[in-house]
Amino acid sequence: MRQRIITGVVAGAVFIGLAIVGGWLYTSLLVLLAIIGFTEYARMNGVAWSHPSSLLGYAGVLLFVLPWSYWGITIPSPLTILWVLAFLLLSITVITKNKTTIDGAALMLLGALYVGYGFSAMVQARQIDQDGLIWTFLAFGCIWASDIGAYFMGRAFGKTKLWPSISPNKTIEGALGGVLFSLIVSAVFALAIPDFIDLPKALLIGLVAAVAGQFGDLIQSAYKRVRDIKDTGTLLPGHGGVLDRCDSWLIVFPLLVLTELLPV
Template structure:
């Protein structure tokens, strides 16, 4: 527990410092985290990341994360997606030039993995470009959901939520996490009313409940992946906390959904 607190605090301070800086510094950090996330996916599956498909998958997540059109003027507005598409084509071309050892299934895992990680971190970057408070709102929702679910589940949790995927999670804990997220978000929105524009206050509270459920689903998806591959953690990026995917699994889901609702 001591190691978990120390390294968790250090990692949190570093992340928040880069988040505060914003700009290219934060973009590069998000891109690097996306690369590590794909690296972890390959290791979880028992594949060597530094192969043709592994390197391209990590590159795909990186270019999808960065707002490339902001730095390369010749690219279209959707420069990141356009560049990512070229990486996908390269991955598919590998099935032609290396068809004996590289199959379509290999390519689809690399494409799905890079998209899953890259689109989550891309929306983290877009949220930061829209405003520091947008990212804080998601962080508060995710953290409050985790803490509330753990506290309530440990105290009164009896009915399992998804025992085949994550045996320790309970329905009571899930509801406690949603209530916790609602309370924390309500306080934050009262302090910073601009964070829930363009929605009315009470509509945004309903969205917060949905975002909290989405955060829990992101966590369950990561649990399902780890159970499928037979690993405890996605990696060892942060001692005592596991890998990048262990820390950002909920956010990978919440940021794109928040974007879908036009909050940034």
């Protein structure tokens, strides 16, 4: 537990510090996390990083997450990227005479989208005009409040299992506590900066962040059960890998971007 707390405090301080600084430092951190996250994903599925399908997956991740606009480069739309990536991955099944199967190709396509677009949405959020930092902290604040609320409310009042076949320790009471804490944080943002965001929209962001974030956690738990592993990696002692720590982020940020709750 001591190691877990120390790691969490140090990693959190570094992350928040770079988020405040923004620019290429924060973007570089997210790009690095995306690369490590996809490495974990490929390893979970028994695919070496050097395998052609993995290399295509890395290319897809980088196409999504790199800040091409910084360099004045226009890249294809996300749908075009996905189609071309799907075509190339399916071509590998032919070239390798099904040593790489269609299932393997689909897994790499899914990983590139899940990891690449997930971190890309975080980059986009921080780049929102002059208010990117506030939007970023609002989203992360709601996600982290949901995690804290679910943990402490679950420990204090949890009796009814939420989804025992996927995550046996999570409870309905804890999940509701997570939603409540997230709504409180979003309301505080709206009340503290009324000219920035109105209360109804802030509460909607808080609700989406809490519910989608908890689903993100369950999605990763379900995947790890299928692969029979405890953690996706060992990057953060006591916390696991990037996908273990960022599972909520990878669902919440794309959803907030796609629903235009974040004005990217």
